[in-house]
Amino acid sequence: MNSALIPAIPFLSACILMLGWKRINRTAVSVIACGSLALSALIAVVAAVQVAQHNGAPQMLQVWNWMQVAGFRAGIDFRLDALSVVFVLVITIVGFLIHVYATAYMHDDEDYSRFFACMNLFVGAMLVLVMADNLVLLYLGWEGVGLCSYLLIGFWYKDPANGYAARKAFIVTRVGDTAMAFALFLLYQHTGTLHIQGVLQAGAQLWAKGDPAVTMIALLLLGGAVGKSAQLPLQTWLPDAMAGPTPVSALIHAATMVTAGVYLIARTHTLFELAPAAQTATAVIGGMTLVIAGVSALVQTDIKRVLAYSTVSQIGYMFLALGCGAWSAAIFHFVTHAFFKALLFMSAGAVIVALHHEQDMFKMGGLKKLLPGVFWVFLIGSASLAALPFVTAGFYSKDQIIWLAWSAAGGGTGYWITALLGALLTGMYTFRMFFLVFYGEARTHVHHRPGARMMVPLYILAVLSTVAGFVELPHTLGHVTLFSHWLLPVLPAVQVVTESAALEWTSQAVSALLSFAGIGMAYMWVMKHPQGMREFLEMPAIVWLRGCWQRGWDFDEIYDALLVRPFVFLSQINSKDLVDKIYTGLARAMEWCHNMMARTQSGILRWYIMGVVLGAVAILSVLIWRLYEI
Amino acid sequence: MDATFFIAAGIAVLATLRVITSYNIMHALLYLVVSLLAVAVVIYVYGAPFMAVLEIIIYAGAIMVLIIFFVMMLNLGLETSEHEKAWLRPRIWIIPGILCLILLGEMLFLIIQNRQPAGNIQVVEPKAVGMALFGPYIIAVELTGILLMAGIVGAYHLGRQQKKISHRFLENFEL
Amino acid sequence: MSFDDFLSLGPLITLSAAAVISMLLVAIRRNHRITYAFSLLAYLMAMTAIIPAMLFIPHTIPPLLVIDEFSLFNTGLILVSGFIILLLSYNYFEEREERKEEYYLLLLLATTGAMVLVISRHFMSLFLGLEILSISLYGLIAYLRARERSDEAGIKYLILAALSSAFLLFGMALVYAFTGHMDFNGIGDALRQTGHLPVTVMAGFAMMLIGVGFKLGIVPFHMWAPDVYEGAPLPVAAFIATISKGGMLVVLIRFYQDIHGNEYTMLWWVLAIIAVASMFAGNWLALRQENIKRILAYSSIAHMGYILVAFLSGVQTGLEAISFYLVAYFITSIGAFGVLIVMSSSVQDAETVEDYRGMFWRYPWVAVVFTAMLLSLAGIPLTAGFIGKFYIVMAGVNAHMWFLLFMLVINSVIGLYYYIRIIAMMFKLPDTGAGSVIKPALPVAGNITLMLLTALLLGLGIYPTAMMQLIQQMMKMIV
């Protein structure tokens, strides 16, 4: 089975849907869109099996020469190894589920076909991203998913706000992409290739640990990752990206695309290992993001924005793990996160549809009885997100990160405390949301109950959110290392410096406790003492703080003031092109000369004679002057 | 080079100055005749008797008479003098005057720069002039004929009084 | 006068004899058509007379005249141009003046004067040629007596021309007084012997330059040009723009060569300043001018500036460039005036830019011709003007006159503006008739002439080699 088909089939399907336009009926569109992903997923599974059979030996595939110039070569070349297989599987399977869900979710939309075309295009681009064998192709996928993200955020284009959100997403990630482009240039300059494996090998030989060049490269790559994965300081676009349809949020802005940064860093981990400074930066960024986003998530009113900030926060965990050198832990968290966050988004979507596109949590409530199916899956998702111990996948992945943040070679107590703080926050905001939506009194009428096409994917994901954790269990709890073992050919095992079962236990206990504490606080806050809480929240200082957090710590305002407005201002004052003034000025000067000269042509004969005499005087003067000169 | 030259030259310059400054055109013309006569004397002094005669006959005689006749024909009288008086204000002549005086200064200065060895005035007999005229310069004489023909034809065409004719676009003109 | 002299002077003699005969013809019987035909014949005969004259070149008729390739070439050029102007004149005068015959007489005389200029090698012939030309032109410029601007133009030209002649004469007198010679070679030799250049002679040259400069219409002696172009009948304006200036330029070149003018830096500088000033003044003045006759006058001032650049280069290429440029400029100017003539109605000359609005859509062929002429003036490829300008620039580069060339470039750019302004006007979509629309005469002969001129223009623009070879050969003789 040709693994190039994995991205090719979604692309093909996207083309068909795009060209087919409105001529293909909705059923056919659904079949094509979902079928293509199912097919891709199947092939991916087959490919994964093949990789497994060869003990993780990568499958290489050169499709055609993209560019080959003077020794520089970038091909449309794919590589399926343990790491990409994980991503491919998640993308295709979760993607398939989301597509199925979307057939129901988007059923009444007039641009049904366009939606799926973009979705398929996205999946294809994402697959290219993770399968690319060289950085240029990776960049193609990278930008491709950015494009699809743009298209889908702005899918409901009639509202200009959506368009602005889409544009913001594109431009902000583009800033990160620019950093990544610099990294590519530097890599090419130093290693003479952009082939990933070539770069990694050459890098290992070329640079000693801590070499400024590699540090620069790693930092720039980090910049790219930060942009795409909505980490500090480029996180601002993701909450706005919720303007897109919910399946889009689930697929692109939770499960897959935003984790591209994680993939990139994992993919180029050799470089990061050579650059401890960059790695530290990764960890610090991850840590800060996870707290900041968690705090923001606490105060949101829009259900999707809670999830968005939660996503930012969870990716912060992944970055923290990457920064600590816990590569496989990051990937593991990516997998579980993909499941439970997709689950949460889609169930939130189900709620939203049920409430006739109402997204404000404070207008929901009491849905436990009205939407019981959704209630249960949402509960499972929330539990997984809040990392309820033992039964949820989220627990295992997050716990691993928390533990490794302390114990790994690159870890430290500071990271550990941050991670724990994050766990507390996660519990709080997750269950604040949960309680607000499903408990209390119903404030909005339910229009529409989700059908099977929406619920079945949710059930599957709910199952996955629970069981996926069991592929990797900590030492203290069964010690299963299926996942990290699988990744070993690609990602080195984490170096644990503090190996102590007791400490690990302690850590797990603390984190579990904090999760519960978070849930408890949410319970107190929402269920028990909503009145007191409200009073507390009405205090002026708190109002301001809340507002600031709600606006994502006012990063938008800062960027607006520092970058956007100066740019717009500069371009506006120069909209008439000042350089042109030089030339119009020149033309004016010429015209002035004309007017001056025209005055000499007065038509009066004596004046003309005067000209002749002046000429005579001038010529004779020059003559006399030269006489004394010589 | 003697007093004759200086006297004649003085008269010429003074008479010319009067030509420039007089308001009455007839007076000016008469002063010009005086000036021309003085120049004829200078020419004579410079050894060109034939040219001196020609100067008197053609310039002072023919050309000036032509102009005088013309002026009389146009019947330019007192009124013109008044005009001239009005026109000859310092405002009008001061700048051109200065400019010309600068030019004069420059010209005189340049002429004085002459470093040629001084020679005596050499008399050129009319015979020599005639020999040159009808020897090497015969073509020039013929060309002068053509020149005069051009002048005559031009003057004839321009000076002719127009008949009142009924031409389709000349009707508008009052002649 | 020997037989050789006689044959060598064939064109000149033919033309002046024709003038006399046509005067007799007019005296016997006034008939426009006969006089016209006779004048055409006279030009043709004069042109044929060039052929026997070629047998004797180079032939000097001491002390006044010299007939060599250069002068014959320019004689030919003048005769052909005169012929074309004559062709274009018939209808123009037929409709405008009741006494047309003297025009031909004066035109023949003026042409004679220009021809004397190109063969002269002596102050006397220079002066006489110039005056024959000038005095005929007084008559010609004011020829249409009914037109109010004609006599004004005539009187302006007369006073200024006489004034400049006086300067020229005084300058000549100074030169003669200090060299003892009036023939160019003699002056050159005398100056060579003195070793250094006497200041007074220099002053003489400077004053002569005023007379010459007036005829060429270069700054600051250019002011008459627009008024005279505007007031004169169109064919006469064409004559002034081409033959009168060309003749003067030729004699200037000869004089400059004979006195080894390029050895005198002061003269060079004066001319360089004049060249730059002419280019700027001409182009600036034309920039927003509305009257096409005046635009052509101003443009001719600028073109004289360009020619001076080549003139100052002092290299053989420069002289070749001038000759080529003159040919191109003659064709172009006559063509442009030809268009004006053709487009003018008997009531009104088509002289404002506005008169040409949308002309392309009404008279496409004439508009194309005019466009070609204007593009040639602007120096755009496919036209002779382009090759001419190229030639000039080439000469300038050869002589490393970067500053002058830079000025030339700037001025070419300024010049573009007003040329394309006219073109743009012609190609404007015609509005619904605002203002008076001229009903052009569009005589057949005129149209054919214009076609020929255009063909010539494009021919020289696309395949200039033959003309270049001719010029090169001729220049080998003179330098």
Next chain:
Amino acid sequence: MNMHPTTAGLLLAGILFVLGLISVLIRRNIIFMLLSVEIMLNAAGLAFVVASSHWGTADGQVMFMFILAMAAAEVSVGLALILQLYHQLRTLDSDEANRMHG
């Protein structure tokens, strides 16, 4: 006085020439202008005669004759033109003849 005769003659010619020039410049009456130009031409002719006497050749005098001829032709055409202009403008003011400008 011991002046170089040629120089003296030329100086006189120069003075007359410039006087003529001044007159052309300051006079508005066209007849005066024509007259003044004649003065200038005459001065140039004088210069020729002076030069001729310096070299003892007839060339200058021949030239003087041509100048005379030219002046005559000039004046005749000029007067005809002035007549024409006078008919149209009813004045001899040269400043009035400024219908063309720009």
Next chain:
Amino acid sequence: MILLILLFILLGGALLSWIAASRSVLLSRWVALGALLADLVIILQIWIAHPAAGTQWIYSYRASWIPHFGISLHFSMDGLSLLMLVLTFFLGALAVLISWKEINTRVGFYHFNLLFVLAGITGVFLTMDLFLFYFFWEMMLIPMYFLIGIWGHENREYAANKFFIFTQAGGLLMLLSILALYFIHAANANVYTFDYFDLLHTPMQQSTARWLMLGFLVAFLVKLPAVPFHTWLPDAHTEAPTAGSVILAGLLLKTGAYGILRFVIPLFPEASQYYANLCMLLGVIGILYGGMLAYAQTDLKRLIAYTSVSHMGFVLLGAFSFNELAYQGVVVQMIAHGISTGALFIIAGTLYERIHTRNILQMGGLWAGVPMMGSAAMIFVMASLGLPGLGNFVAEFLILIGSWQASRWLTVFATIGLVVATAYSLRIMQKVFFGSYTREEQLPDLNKRELLVVVSLVIVILLLGLYPQPVLNTSQKTEQKTAYVVR
């Protein structure tokens, strides 16, 4: 000989379509289209026959023209010329198609000018004689002037004049340089010739070479256009009819880039090195400045015009980076920019035909009415912001990676230009196609003819983005640079 045929087909077509218009307007259009298609077929065949021409001279024709000056009709074709000609004929054919309905007055004269300007461009791309080059360089101005001045929009004359005067000014400076080079060569070798190959290795003093190079450079910078010589471009582009804009953006600007690659750098290698940083700086300024201006425009065509300034900055940056990667990038950029900007102009033109405004503030929400046009616009907007998979990315990536080796900081700023490009490109989509639809009337989407044009452009830009190798092969720097055969 085949090269002459290429030219003559265009010139003949020009005359024929003018004449044909008097019989039938439709015939005139078909004649013009036919001539261009014929040329396109010929050139494609040549391309197929020489897939990896590189810098080898595959065809050459030489005949004496003005031997007096050493000027000959010397045409040669190598990979670069070949690619440029493919682009020329392709865009030319599209230009005829796109003006099928737009131009209804003086159709014959219109096509005459259109084909004539294409002939001039063809000449520029083929000629190897500097005089002839200048000749064609000027020759293409006049018809372009008419195209803008007669069939343009409201302010057409101003724009046409500006265009004409700017390019002429540059051209004349180039003429000075050409002549100086000519004489310097003559002084050295005692042979007067304008032949490119003879002049290639003219030894001269560095100071002289620098001046001469500047003369050439200014002409090309004006045409390119680089800041600060760019101000003619927005006006010309805005006022020109659609086909005029397409040709201006797609082809005329390329002659400037071509001139730099073909003449400036080979003729004055050291001087180019000397000025390289300055030129690259100009390029980067162009990228950023053009981008900024584009962002501030409200006139759609003006906006696109300024994007051209920005994109051509990359050309300048790449051309003076002096390495193969950047060079090839420049070549691809020339083609990709021609396609993408041409396409954007076509879309702007078709929009103008429908809603009679170019002001983007009066648009909005058009996607609903014209989804096909919107999709096409989206593709080209993405191309213009350098999305991988579309032609411009390949070009810009190669240029940047090449220029990185030459100057890091300039490349950094150039890359930042990509962010600016994103800003202005997305602004187009935002203002034109997104938002709510406020118009009363129903807009027709692309008709078949327009669809044909747009789809062919889409295919080309995609091919260029995903499989640029044929182009890269054709433009590569092969060995034996000057060895060529006369055929």
